Amino acid sequence: MFQNANYDFIKWRWHAIFLSALVITAGIVFGVTRGVPLGIDFSGGTIVVVKFQAPVSDDQVRQALVNAIPGEQVIQAYGDPSENEKQIRIPQVISEGQGSLDQNANAIIAALRKANLPQFDVRSQDLVGPVIGADLQRRGIYATLLSILGITIYIGLRFRFAFAIGAIAATLHDVLVTFAFLFFFGYDLSLNVIAAILTITGYSVNDTIVIFDRVRENLRKNRKDPLEKIVNDSVNQTLSRTIITAGTTFLAVLALFLFGGEVLHGFAFTMLVGIISGTYSTIFIAAAIAIILSGKQAKGRAAGTRKAS
Amino acid sequence: MAKNLRWKVITIVGVLALAVYSFYPPDQKVRLGLDLKGGVQLVLRVQTDDALKLEVQTTSDRLVEQAKTANIPSAVATVNGPTSFTIAGIAPEQDGAFRNLLTEIDLTYDRSPGAGGSYTFTLKPNVVVQLREDTVNQALQTIERRVNELGVAEPIVARHTAADQIIVQLPGVSEVARAKEIIRSTAQLELTLVEQGPFADENAAKAVTGGTVPPDMRVMPGNMSGGVPGQAPTTGYYIVRRVPAVTGRDLRNARPTLDENNRPAVSFSLNQEGARKFGTFTQANIGRMLAVVLDNRVAEAATIQTRIDDEGRITGTFTTQQAQDLSLVLRSGALPANLVYLEERTVGPSLGADSVRAGVLSAAGGLLMVTLFMLVYYKAAGINALVSIAANLIILLGLMAYAGATMTLPGIAGFILTIGMGVDSNVLIFERIKEELGTGKTVKQAVAGGFDRVLLTIVDTHVSSLISAALLFNFGTSAIRGFALTLTIGLLANVFTAYFVSRTMFEATLVGRSPQKLSI
Numbered sequence: 001m002f003q004n005a006n007y008d009f010i011k012w013r014w015h016a017i018f019l020s021a022l023v024i025t026a027g028i029v030f031g032v033t034r035g036v037p038l039g040i041d042f043s044g045g046t047i048v049v050v051k052f053q054a055p056v057s058d059d060q061v062r063q064a065l066v067n068a069i070p071g072e073q074v075i076q077a078y079g080d081p082s083e084n085e086k087q088i089r090i091p092q093v094i095s096e097g098q099g100s101l102d103q104n105a106n107a108i109i110a111a112l113r114k115a116n117l118p119q120f121d122v123r124s125q126d127l128v129g130p131v132i133g134a135d136l137q138r139r140g141i142y143a144t145l146l147s148i149l150g151i152t153i154y155i156g157l158r159f160r161f162a163f164a165i166g167a168i169a170a171t172l173h174d175v176l177v178t179f180a181f182l183f184f185f186g187y188d189l190s191l192n193v194i195a196a197i198l199t200i201t202g203y204s205v206n207d208t209i210v211i212f213d214r215v216r217e218n219l220r221k222n223r224k225d226p227l228e229k230i231v232n233d234s235v236n237q238t239l240s241r242t243i244i245t246a247g248t249t250f251l252a253v254l255a256l257f258l259f260g261g262e263v264l265h266g267f268a269f270t271m272l273v274g275i276i277s278g279t280y281s282t283i284f285i286a287a288a289i290a291i292i293l294s295g296k297q298a299k300g301r302a303a304g305t306r307k308a309s
Numbered sequence: 310m311a312k313n314l315r316w317k318v319i320t321i322v323g324v325l326a327l328a329v330y331s332f333y334p335p336d337q338k339v340r341l342g343l344d345l346k347g348g349v350q351l352v353l354r355v356q357t358d359d360a361l362k363l364e365v366q367t368t369s370d371r372l373v374e375q376a377k378t379a380n381i382p383s384a385v386a387t388v389n390g391p392t393s394f395t396i397a398g399i400a401p402e403q404d405g406a407f408r409n410l411l412t413e414i415d416l417t418y419d420r421s422p423g424a425g426g427s428y429t430f431t432l433k434p435n436v437v438v439q440l441r442e443d444t445v446n447q448a449l450q451t452i453e454r455r456v457n458e459l460g461v462a463e464p465i466v467a468r469h470t471a472a473d474q475i476i477v478q479l480p481g482v483s484e485v486a487r488a489k490e491i492i493r494s495t496a497q498l499e500l501t502l503v504e505q506g507p508f509a510d511e512n513a514a515k516a517v518t519g520g521t522v523p524p525d526m527r528v529m530p531g532n533m534s535g536g537v538p539g540q541a542p543t544t545g546y547y548i549v550r551r552v553p554a555v556t557g558r559d560l561r562n563a564r565p566t567l568d569e570n571n572r573p574a575v576s577f578s579l580n581q582e583g584a585r586k587f588g589t590f591t592q593a594n595i596g597r598m599l600a601v602v603l604d605n606r607v608a609e610a611a612t613i614q615t616r617i618d619d620e621g622r623i624t625g626t627f628t629t630q631q632a633q634d635l636s637l638v639l640r641s642g643a644l645p646a647n648l649v650y651l652e653e654r655t656v657g658p659s660l661g662a663d664s665v666r667a668g669v670l671s672a673a674g675g676l677l678m679v680t681l682f683m684l685v686y687y688k689a690a691g692i693n694a695l696v697s698i699a700a701n702l703i704i705l706l707g708l709m710a711y712a713g714a715t716m717t718l719p720g721i722a723g724f725i726l727t728i729g730m731g732v733d734s735n736v737l738i739f740e741r742i743k744e745e746l747g748t749g750k751t752v753k754q755a756v757a758g759g760f761d762r763v764l765l766t767i768v769d770t771h772v773s774s775l776i777s778a779a780l781l782f783n784f785g786t787s788a789i790r791g792f793a794l795t796l797t798i799g800l801l802a803n804v805f806t807a808y809f810v811s812r813t814m815f816e817a818t819l820v821g822r823s824p825q826k827l828s829i
Contacts (some may be wrong), residue, residue: 023732049660083519101650102489125655132352132652135471143784156770195719195781195789200727201798202777206770210737213766241740244686248679248736249729255674256725261667263718271726 004141005236012230014214014290015086020173020285028178032230039188040126042140044133045091046104047126052084064115069107079262092099101127118174140194147201148172155205157179159212167208170281174204175281177277178270185269192267203249207242215287227294231287239283246279314820317813326803328707336415336610338710340463341480342717344793345665347658351489352651353452355473359646360444361437368414368430369394370551373524385524389429392437397427424753441473447645448473449753452492454641456581460487472577474651485655487634493648495604496638498557498577500587500621503610507533507545527551527568531600531607532625547607549600554590555644559583563639563654565632566622573632574624574710577639584619592616603635603790652657668721675725689828694735697811702730704802705795714795717788723795730774734807738763739829752827760808771800 014154040047058075065073069090080083090104105125111121148171156164187193214234217291253275257268332338343350369386373396376384385406399407401630404426411420418430432440449466452475456464465478479711482488504526508514514528515521523529526548526608533545579587591599591613601609601623627635654666679698683691705727709716742759750758778800781793 076477101653102351102486121657121659122655123657123660125653127653131354139470139784143780147777147780150780151773154773154776191789192719194784195792198777198781202774205773206733209773210766211770213769217762237744238740241736244736244740245729245733248682248732249726251678251682252675252725252729252732255678256722258669258673259671259674260722261664261718263664264667264671264722267630267722281346287338 002064007236007239008232008289009235009283010232010291012284013291014279016284020177020281022063024173024176026182027176030183034183037183037186037188037268038137039190039193040089040091040128041191042133042189043091044128044130045089046128047087047089047124048105048108048114049078049087049125050084050117051086051111051123051280052120055084056086056117058086060115060230061088061112064117067107068111068114069104076085081287083119085262092137100134101129101164102184109267131158132303136191140191143198144194144201147198147238148175151201151305152206155209155212156234157221158209159216160294162293163212163215163290165293166286166288167205168214169289170208170278170286171201171204173281173285174200174274174277177281178273181273182266187245187269192264193270196267196274199271202280203274206246208286211235211238211239211282211287212290213291227291229282231291235283235287242279242282246275310680311613314813314816317732317809321700321810324638328704331707332710335706335710338717339706340713341661341665342715342720342788343478343480343654343661343786344656344718345661345668345716346480347656347736348478349482349485349488349653349655350491351477351479351646351653352469353475353493354471354651355445355448355475355476356590356647356649358391358693360387361432361440363645364440365392365394365432369396369417371397372410372414376407377398379406379410381407386435389538393429395427395429397423397425399426399428401426410627421481424564430715442676445473445475448648451642451644452477455491455501455638458637458641459491461488476492476649481658483658485653490652491634493639493644493650494634494638495644495647496557496635497602497604497640497643498560498639499553499600499602501509501553501600501602502550502556502590502594503607504548504550506547506549506598507531507607508547509545509555511546514548518548519664524546525551529600529602529605529607531602531610545607546602547610549602549607552604555579555583555587557639558584558643560639560642561619561651563636565629565636568622572624572625573629574622575619575632575636575639576622577636579619579621587621588616588618660822664718669716672721672724672728675728679728683732683735687829690739690742691776691813693811694732694739696814697735697806698728698731700797700810701727701802701806704806708798708802709795712798715791717791719792723792723799725797727799727803731807733770734763734767734803735811737766738807739809742829744826746827746829752824753819756812756819760812760815764808767804772802774800 008267058077061075064075065075072091074089074091078087088108090108105127109122148168151171152164152168155167159167169240178197178200182189182193200237211234214237218230218234225233250272253268253271256264258271260268340705365388369388373384373386376382376396381399381403385398386394386396388394407428414420414430417433417436418446421429421431423429449468453466456466456477456479459479461479461482462521463480465476467476468474469476479491480490505517506514507519511528512529518526524623527550529547529549530544531547533543549711559579559582561578561583563575563578566574566576568574568719595613595615597613598610599613600607601611601621603623609623621637680695683694684689687694702724705724738759741763742755745755776795778793778796782790782797785794812821
């Protein structure tokens with residue numbers, strides 16, 4: 001696949017940056033106008049998943065609950081509709097010391113039992129108090145930022161500064177694009193989703209490092225060539241690897257998305273988007289930014305290597 | 310060269326054998342997490358302020374008591390908050406005598422004199438930290454004992470991320486409400502003297518003593534005698550002695566029993582020290598009322614008929630279950646502070662079983678798709694890749710079993726990503742070998758060159774992934790930790806399998822031969 005590939009990727013760098021900026025901006029606008037959809041892991045609240053023995057509509061469930069539980073309730077099918085599973089979410093948070101954590105869950109189950117609905121099983125219950133939610137929110141943000149910082153430092157040590165920035169720009173790009181897609185497709189930010197995003201930061205940098213390693217190698221071999229050519233050659237030389245790896249990882253995660261069940265759906269979706277975005281940013285964004293930052297004076301010099309190495 | 314190769318093969322076979330040994334049989338050695346097995350996970354906060362308040366209250370009570378014996382009867386204590394109290398009413402001529410009492414208290418409290426013969430005592434900051442720490446550890450041990458008595462298999466009770474939080478995991482528990490109640494019962498038992506009562510309400514009780522309760526007494530709600538088992542009894546109010554004769558610390562054992570009317574009750578026995586105290590106390594108070602106080606509520610009040618040494622019984626309006634649970638919590642000791650539930654996650658066993666099925670199915674599906682692709686695209690070399698990926702998964706499973714790590718649903722996702730990474734490293738190597746072949750090198754040179762050149766890249770990519778995995782691990786929650794741990798072990802194993810195992814296989818097939826073509 002792609003043997004002796006010779007596409008001019010670098011020529012498209014501004015188009016690529018424009019496209020990415022568009023997606024990211026749309027994502028930010030979405031996030032700002034509609035609010036970031038936090039799952040209960042972060043916002044606190046109650047989720048009960050029940051499995052009915054016969055089909056039930058969301059409305060029937062809503063009817064059963066509307067009088068028993070004040071305030072907002074979100075009812076949706078959980079997983080495959082033929083499974084008759086419903087997820088009931090009550091976002092409001094009980095402030096500490098006022099009532100017990102499980103009062104909403106108990107009220108939901110009691111109301112469903114009383115209503116004229118088919119028999120059901122409680123499949124799972126998640127009750128998250130506000131303290132834990134706020135704590136996880138803080139730690140989720142720290143973990144993501146620290147992950148990016150840690151990788152920046154590592155790349156900064158191993159490669160030249162402009163390249164470190166390129167790699168980080170690509171990683172940030174992937175995180176933001178992934179968020180944008182999560183917003184578009186209405187996924188709540190849960191712990192699993194954040195775990196997937198952290199995994200993506202590692203994965204995205206992997207791809208980029210492979211190309212940068214090659215750039216470094218080619219710079220030693222062909223000192224005369226301009227940086228644009230060297231980078232473009234490197235992208236082409238590693239293209240089969242980039243595509244094959246992305247393809248197989250994509251396949252493995254696709255299996256998770258298709259068969260992994262509802263619990264891992266958000267995780268798998270995030271990974272799928274991240275893999276595509278990671279591959280794209282590796283080819284179009286990381287190297288492009290490194291070239292732009294290296295500037296014209298870098299032409300013909302060992303731009304990818306530190307003087308010591 | 311051949312000898313070298315033999316050692317490499319022996320190393321690989323040895324590592325794999327160890328890995329298989331440590332996880333076989335998997336249903337016994339691989340621990341499933343709550344999300345796969347079903348069960349409940351609870352995060353609790355220990356209200357450490359309670360323990361501080363108790364310490365401050367006890368100390369101030371004792372100091373007033375000591376002041377009285379030292380002929381300073383006017384000393385009165387006010388508790389200002391969880392960490393400080395004030396003693397007032399020390400006349401100037403008594404000041405020296407009072408300060409003589411303070412040698413011990415000065416070790417743990419900062420003291421500042423106030424106006425009109427008063428002193429304010431504040432717990433030293435390091436003592437506060439230590440007390441809070443001790444309280445959480447003590448609560449942890451108590452919860453552990455209770456959970457063990459519940460008979461749950463493989464429970465986890467551990468400190469959580471924040472200093473005052475405890476995480477409890479109870480796999481396979483179906484009576485969640487009961488388990489929660491047992492864990493959080495403070496179970497503070499006190500046997501103390503009833504001064505007067507019961508009264509119909511609190512004000513009536515206070516009125517008897519002239520509107521204010523004397524400092525060595527307390528008004529406490531409690532059960533009126535009679536009542537139906539399992540139903541809330543009518544509440545009455547008692548005036549009881551503040552300082553109990555015996556507390557739960559003096560208990561030796563507690564067990565469910567029946568009273569003379571065949572109603573469920575709890576009988577308890579006291580240890581030597583407790584028996585001595587209780588004997589003297591009951592001897593001195595025959596004919597008066599004794600209150601059995603449980604968590605600041607009079608569970609029972611009865612007349613002391615005779616001297617009692619080491620046995621006692623709490624009757625009340627218990628159901629059989631309640632009597633059992635009460636004996637359990639009394640046996641396991643009192644909690645040093647109240648607990649609040651911060652998080653509760655329950656996974657039904659049916660969902661857990663479904664998740665295992667889904668996880669295995671998707672891992673198998675992923676592996677199958679990758680296998681097909683590798684065999685079609687890399688032909689014979691594809692087998693190499695698959696063997697090294699399989700070896701990776703075996704080592705991963707072995708190390709997880711060895712470390713006693715739990716397999717969670719996100720952990721299965723970690724397995725799938727490990728497959729992805731295994732493929733990545735192999736692809737990286739194979740593509741490089743192809744390139745080397747393209748420059749006209751011999752097969753042996755191309756293989757050696759491919760592996761050598763890729764090593765640095767593999768190290769770089771793995772280090773960066775390890776950085777994000779490490780941060781994920783720090784991020785907390787057990788499920789995510791399961792994922793981070795699998796990913797980390799998978800990454801480390803992958804360096805060994807993709808580089809060392811795969812290379813050895815190439816070398817083994819090329820030994821003594823110089824083929825013109827490589828099936829790659």
